[in-house]
Amino acid sequence: MSKHHNKGVLLEIRDLKIDGYADETWVPIIKGVDLTLRRGEVLGLIGESGAGKSTIGAAAMGYARDGTRISEGSIEFDGMELTTATSAEKRALRGSRIAYVAQSAAASFNPAHKLIDQHTEAPLHYRIKKRMEAQEDAMELYERLRLPNPTEIGFRYPHQVSGGQLQRAMTAMAMSCRPDLIIFDEPTTALDVTTQIEVLAAIRDIVDQFDTAAIYITHDLAVVAQMTDTIKVLLKGEEVQHASTEKMLDAPEEEYTKSLWAVRSFKRPQKSRPEDDSKPVISVQGIDAAYTGGAKVLDDVSFDIYPGMTVAVVGESGSGKSTAARVITGLLPPMKGEILCRGEALPPRYQDRTRDQLRQAQMIYQMADTALNPKSRISDIIGRPAQFYSGLKGQGLKQRVDELLDLIELDPAKFYNRFPPELSGGQKQRIGIARALAAEPEFIICDEVTSALDQLVAEGILKLLDRLQQELGLAYMFITHDLATVRSIADEVVVMQNGKVVEQGAKEEMFTPPHHPYTDLLLSSVPEMDPNWLTTLLEERGVDNIGEAASV
Amino acid sequence: MSMFVIGYYAALITASCIAAYFQNRKAFMLLFSLTLVSFVLGIVGGVPALRGVTVFAGILALAAGTSYAFREFLIQVCSPAIAKELRTAPLTAAFGMFVIFTYAIAGIFAPWIAPFGQSEVIASAFEPPNEDMLLGADQLGRDMFSRIVYGARNSVGLALVATVLAFVIGALAGLYSAVKGGWMDQLSGRVADVIMSVPSLIFALLILSIFGTKLWVIVLVVAIIYSPRVFRLTRAVAGNVVVMDYVEAARLRGEGDWHLIRKEILPNSTAPLIAEFGLEFCFVFLLIAGLSFLGLGIQPPTADWGSMVRENATLISFGDITPLIPAAAIALLTVAVNFVVDWMLFRSSGLKEQ
Structure with missing residues (x-):
């Protein structure tokens, strides 16, 4: 708050209330939030999903999304009241004085136009610059954002550019009219840790250079600590705490804030492989795999998973983690190598496996929304595997479903007859776990199970998985790109890059140097709570090779 | 004044x-x-x-x-879940439902509602309306009103059977293609292309003149003509559902194709299919009416709206509206069904009123 204290107020939101339309009535989603933003100040909005972060972000542009309405309060942007402004007045602000950077750049760019044409659209529309001038300015911004080939990259189409580069191009686009305020709505959530750093550094530099005010919306505390001057914590549409970043990190006052900070503390003791010569539950041996007609996605991948152990498979997107899971389940028959289950070779195609072999390996998916049939009752979703594998019927089946619901800490009486769309993200993920457990497997593949969830909810899921492992002796293959998760739950780690296993071993070993350079890169890219982490890291790595470091 | x-x-x-x-x-x-x-x-x-x-x-x-009263009536009669949906229905949809309801009653209770039999000659040809005959007599002296009521049973019933059959064939083929993929998908896709490449009316006329105008031939021909459209829609909708993780989970569980179709895919693709059903019903109905008009549909003396238009067509030149009455009956039903379908399409498209 200090360094911008004497600057003019740019955005002032007073007692903002926003309603959302649900079940034919208006329910409040934002219940009176105040916000003051000075020129050049960066404010972080954090909270769980459904806390109303994005809604406030949109409201700062005077925009109420479909199905919502601003019911009360005032939004004053540079002396102009946005709640009463006509849509023409607000339209004149957007793009030129207030810009927005969305979470998924890939979904926000129009795939049919070149980047630079989309970039110059706003300056041309507002007649701020001539086309050639705007293009030159775009190239300059690309250079400042450290995009490779700044003079050429703008003439590509969005699909010809990587995700991190696209996100930076979008930030450049938001800058095209030199706005006073930029709203960043989870700009790095969909990116890998290594890519995230490039984008974070770029955003921070450009906001600094042009003295732009920004609202940074995210659920990742470590990220927000790097980027912002002040932090506002939201819970269910209400403000919990507002303080400067240092104060917030060092001495959080409210109970809820403390709980957010404590999330990453969950850790459980590491287990080691069983001493006797028991066979691994799943043993992947020299697998090569490719999708039809494509290049090799997996190249000589081997690892073992012993009973009761958690093996984390980490790597960036495109490194072949999920493909390895598809090979194990039999969805993608390998070109070479085999999968052993307790020493016996499994047929490569799932169609050829026996019911018992299928039962052994269950899967929990990343997106609980698409992993549960929205038109089936919870009792059917969980009951079906139990009925299918164990032949339970009637009362016995009902009892088993109740038992499973108890196991995942959901009240059977309340959830038995409900449908998935009625549940929250965390509850859905628990149902996904129960469905896997219903088959009574020995081995479960967890594919990014926590990455779509908020930190508090994610921690609940991790604790649940850990408890189930202890009670039922399950083995997990834990696919993730989040090393914090690995640190808390894994026993062994397999690091993958470009379809190859670059390093594997027990967790303690993996987290202590010396590392393989790629492991090192992954590890050092995980944001830490320290507000100076990014600065220090960039100094260590040198400004120029943050992006290229990923392709060692 | x-x-x-x-x-x-x-x-x-x-x-x-x-x-x-x-x-x-x-x-x-x-x-x-x-x-x-x-x-x-x-x-x-x-x-x-x-x-x-x-x-x-x-x-x-x-x-x-x-329409307003009928919607209120339906809301009162139906279960809470359906009633909630019905509340969102616009008046046009309620009107459509009312018309469909009336036609259904007329069709089901035709023998009790109609004062005369459908082939009973009771007056001289083209007699104007009087106390006995609400709408006058047709070209053979049969009661027009009774024939309209019986026509509801024959024309609508036939169209309904044909549409249902088209849906059973098309939807099953579409779902199986989506689940199986590969050669099965290719084969049914190409068969559908071949059927669709022949103009539907010509195809129907050809088959009917070869095999004669028996009822089951009409039903079968019409069903086959319309099944490729259903197939293509179902294939597209199911194609989006098949890639979902829950279908993959069911596959990995070892479920058979039939379970996948019945439990996982079909419940998630019903909305567009129901909307399509209403639309197809109109087309089928019009095709059958058209065939009857051309003399290759339902054969006399069975009352049918399409052939009734043709039989009385001469009256048009005398400025009489009698031949237009069955035509109006067809038009009203088509409009009514489309009203209901529009509402369903609106719902299934996921657009909600602000």
């Missing part, structure tokens, strides 16, 4: 004033522009034109009233 004209304008202007007073802008604009239009209409067309407008407005109001 007659009392009617004075009353007409007085009523319109009073209504406009009331609307203006209560600040109901839309109603005011509607009423007052109607008043202005009526001035012109009254000068050009005289009293009959104004009477026409009054009757039309009266019919519209009656239809709206009926």
Whole structure:
């Protein structure tokens, strides 16, 4: 708050209330939030999903999304009241004085136009610059954002550019009219840790250079600590705490804030492989795999998973983690190598496996929304595997479903007859776990199970998985790109890059140097709570090779 | 000026004033522009034109009233879950449902409703309406009203059976193609292409003239003609569902194709299919009516709306509206079904009113 204290107020939101339309009535989603933003100040909005972060972000542009309405309060942007402004007045602000950077750049760019044409659209529309001038300015911004080939990259189409580069191009686009305020709505959530750093550094530099005010919306505390001057914590549409970043990190006052900070503390003791010569539950041996007609996605991948152990498979997107899971389940028959289950070779195609072999390996998916049939009752979703594998019927089946619901800490009486769309993200993920457990497997593949969830909810899921492992002796293959998760739950780690296993071993070993350079890169890219982490890291790595470091 | 004209304008202007007073802008604009239009209409067309407008407005109001009451009735009768959906139905959809309901009653209870049998000759040819015959007699002296009522049973019933059959064939093939993929998908896709490449009416005429105009042949031919459309829609909708993780989970569990189709895919693709069903029903109905008109559909003396139009077509040249009555019956049903389908499409498209 200090360094911008004497600057003019740019955005002032007073007692903002926003309603959302649900079940034919208006329910409040934002219940009176105040916000003051000075020129050049960066404010972080954090909270769980459904806390109303994005809604406030949109409201700062005077925009109420479909199905919502601003019911009360005032939004004053540079002396102009946005709640009463006509849509023409607000339209004149957007793009030129207030810009927005969305979470998924890939979904926000129009795939049919070149980047630079989309970039110059706003300056041309507002007649701020001539086309050639705007293009030159775009190239300059690309250079400042450290995009490779700044003079050429703008003439590509969005699909010809990587995700991190696209996100930076979008930030450049938001800058095209030199706005006073930029709203960043989870700009790095969909990116890998290594890519995230490039984008974070770029955003921070450009906001600094042009003295732009920004609202940074995210659920990742470590990220927000790097980027912002002040932090506002939201819970269910209400403000919990507002303080400067240092104060917030060092001495959080409210109970809820403390709980957010404590999330990453969950850790459980590491287990080691069983001493006797028991066979691994799943043993992947020299697998090569490719999708039809494509290049090799997996190249000589081997690892073992012993009973009761958690093996984390980490790597960036495109490194072949999920493909390895598809090979194990039999969805993608390998070109070479085999999968052993307790020493016996499994047929490569799932169609050829026996019911018992299928039962052994269950899967929990990343997106609980698409992993549960929205038109089936919870009792059917969980009951079906139990009925299918164990032949339970009637009362016995009902009892088993109740038992499973108890196991995942959901009240059977309340959830038995409900449908998935009625549940929250965390509850859905628990149902996904129960469905896997219903088959009574020995081995479960967890594919990014926590990455779509908020930190508090994610921690609940991790604790649940850990408890189930202890009670039922399950083995997990834990696919993730989040090393914090690995640190808390894994026993062994397999690091993958470009379809190859670059390093594997027990967790303690993996987290202590010396590392393989790629492991090192992954590890050092995980944001830490320290507000100076990014600065220090960039100094260590040198400004120029943050992006290229990923392709060692 | 007659009392009617004075009353007409007085009523319109009073209504406009009331609307203006209560600040109901839309109603005011509607009423007052109607008043202005009526001035012109009254000068050009005289009293009959104004009477026409009054009757039309009266019919519209009656239809709206009926639809409103019918929707309330349905909300009361149905289970809470359905009632909640029905509340969102616009009046047009309620009107459509009312018409469909009426046709269904007429079709099911035809023998009790119709005063005469469908092939019973009771008067001389083309006799005008009288106390016995509500709508007069047709070219052989049969009661027009009774034949319309029986026609509801024959034409609508036949179209319904044919549409259901088309859906069973098309949807099953579409779902299996989506689940199986590969050569099965290719094969059914190409078969559908071949059927669709032949103009439907020509194809129907050809087959019917080869195999004769038996009822089951008509049903089968019409079903085959329309099944590729259903197939393509189902294939597309199911294609989006098949890639979901829950289908993959069911596959990895070792479930058979039939379980996948029945439990995982079908429940998630019903909405567009139901909407398509209404649309296809209209097309099938019109095709059968068209075939009957051409003499290759339902054979006399069975009452059928399409052939009734043809049989009485000569009356048109004498300025009589009798042949238009079965045509109007077809039109009304088509419009009604489309009203309901529009509402369902709106719901399944996921658009919600702001």
